[in-house]
Amino acid sequence: MMKGIIMAVREVMRKDRLKTLTSLKIKVGELGAEETRALEFAFEVCLKEARMKPARLDIIKAPITAICSGCGKKLRVSGFHHECPSCGSNGIKDLSSAEMEIISMEAEP
Numbered sequence: 001m002m003k004g005i006i007m008a009v010r011e012v013m014r015k016d017r018l019k020t021l022t023s024l025k026i027k028v029g030e031l032g033a034e035e036t037r038a039l040e041f042a043f044e045v046c047l048k049e050a051r052m053k054p055a056r057l058d059i060i061k062a063p064i065t066a067i068c069s070g071c072g073k074k075l076r077v078s079g080f081h082h083e084c085p086s087c088g089s090n091g092i093k094d095l096s097s098a099e100m101e102i103i104s105m106e107a108e109p
C-alpha cells in the first residue's frame with residue numbers, strides 16, 4: 001500500500017526534478033492508532049529503501065467507504081454500523097482499505 005504511494009511520489013519528483021521530499025499528505029480510511037503507527041513506520045521504511053531523507057507524513061482520516069452486496073450502493077459508514085440504509089442488507093463490504101491517495105506533497109530541488 002505505502003510502497004505504491006512512495007513510487008507515485010518518486011515519479012512526480014523525478015518529473016519535476018525534485019530531490020528532497022519534505023512532507024506528504026495522504027488520505028486513508030478511518031484507522032485505529034495502531035494502524036496509523038504501522039502506516040507511519042511503513043512510510044519511514046519505504047523512504048529509507050528509496051534512499052530518501054525522512055519527511056513529514058500527514059494522515060488525513062476520511063470516512064469509510066463501503067459497498068453493499070445487496071443493492072450495490074456505495075455507502076459511507078461510521079464505526080461498526082454495517083447495515084445498508086437503502087435495502088437493509090448487512091452484507092456490506094468495506095472498501096476503505098483499498099483507498100489511499102495522495103492529497104499533496106512538498107519537495108525541494
Ligand SMILES: [Zn+2]
Pocket residue numbers: 068069070071072073084085086087088089
Ligand atoms: Zn443495500
